Amino acid sequence: MLSILKSALNANSKEMGIISNNIANANSTGFKKSTANFEHIYSINKASDPDTFSGQGVDISDPRLQMSQGSLQATGGALDLAVTGQGFFTVVQGDQVNTPFFTRDGSFNIKATGEVVTNDGLSVMGFIGDATAGGLVNLVIPTTRNNLDDTVSTISNVNVNFKGKITATYGLDTEVVIGSFGLASFTNDPGLNPVGNNRYQNNAKSGAPQFGVAMNDAFGKIEAGNLERANVDITTEMVTMLKTQQAFSGVSRLLQTEVDITKRLIDG
Numbered sequence: 573m574l575s576i577l578k579s580a581l582n583a584n585s586k587e588m589g590i591i592s593n594n595i596a597n598a599n600s601t602g603f604k605k606s607t608a609n610f611e612h613i614y615s616i617n618k619a620s621d622p623d624t625f626s627g628q629g630v631d632i633s634d635p636r637l638q639m640s641q642g643s644l645q646a647t648g649g650a651l652d653l654a655v656t657g658q659g660f661f662t663v664v665q666g667d668q669v670n671t672p673f674f675t676r677d678g679s680f681n682i683k684a685t686g687e688v689v690t691n692d693g694l695s696v697m698g699f700i701g702d703a704t705a706g707g708l709v710n711l712v713i714p715t716t717r718n719n720l721d722d723t724v725s726t727i728s729n730v731n732v733n734f735k736g737k738i739t740a741t742y743g744l745d746t747e748v749v750i751g752s753f754g755l756a757s758f759t760n761d762p763g764l765n766p767v768g769n770n771r772y773q774n775n776a777k778s779g780a781p782q783f784g785v786a787m788n789d790a791f792g793k794i795e796a797g798n799l800e801r802a803n804v805d806i807t808t809e810m811v812t813m814l815k816t817q818q819a820f821s822g823v824s825r826l827l828q829t830e831v832d833i834t835k836r837l838i839d840g
């Protein structure tokens with residue numbers, strides 16, 4: 573009995589940690605909440621009946637990601653992008669293209685070199701020009717353009733349409749198509765492995781990434797000038813937290829009662 577009660581305390585503690593993480597990230601761009609998955613622990617009494625199972629407590633398996641759509645927050649930023657529907661932006665650390673990260677946080681910036689990066693400096697990947705045949709590369713939007721008359725024009729505006737197509741304006745009215753933001757999809761999005769900073773990596777559960785552009789195949793739409801908010805509902809999380817606290821308190825009282833009874837039996 574003591575081991576069963578201890579497993580219940582551990583399970584409730586783990587769920588409290590999951591809920592606390594959800595609440596802490598309620599204002600994080602593109603954050604996806606997780607829920608606890610409880611599972612029973614069984615033992616097999618092989619001595620008498622191999623088909624007889626007896627409960628030995630409870631445990632929590634890996635938290636399950638909830639990939640529901642978050643609401644959009646208008647920012648007006650040219651490179652603030654939100655995906656409505658399926659798809660993740662692909663970002664990499666430097667030139668480590670074989671170990672990409674995937675995120676719904678589309679708050680991007682342009683470095684002085686023209687490279688498109690996340691707020692903490694990871695490179696954003698996409699396609700150059702109008703085609704996707706060349707594969708994903710680190711996106712670069714040149715900040716200047718050499719004109720035919722040997723003058724140099726400075727970038728004055730960047731526009732991203734609902735398909736993720738990037739058009740840069742140099743000078744007053746010279747528009748140049750740079751490329752498109754790339755999106756990734758997975759057979760099982762909730763199976764992705766969270767690695768922090770609202771980023772994920774694929775694994776055997778999620779399946780390999782399939783790359784493309786917005787509005788093609790099953791990919792969603794890109795909303796420029798918006799960011800996707802976390803899909804956390806504070807009221808729901810607080811109610812779940814109260815239930816978990818009550819369950820923890822109840823198990824604690826049961827555990828104390830079990831200890832008291834055991835002590836009396838030993839002393840008696």
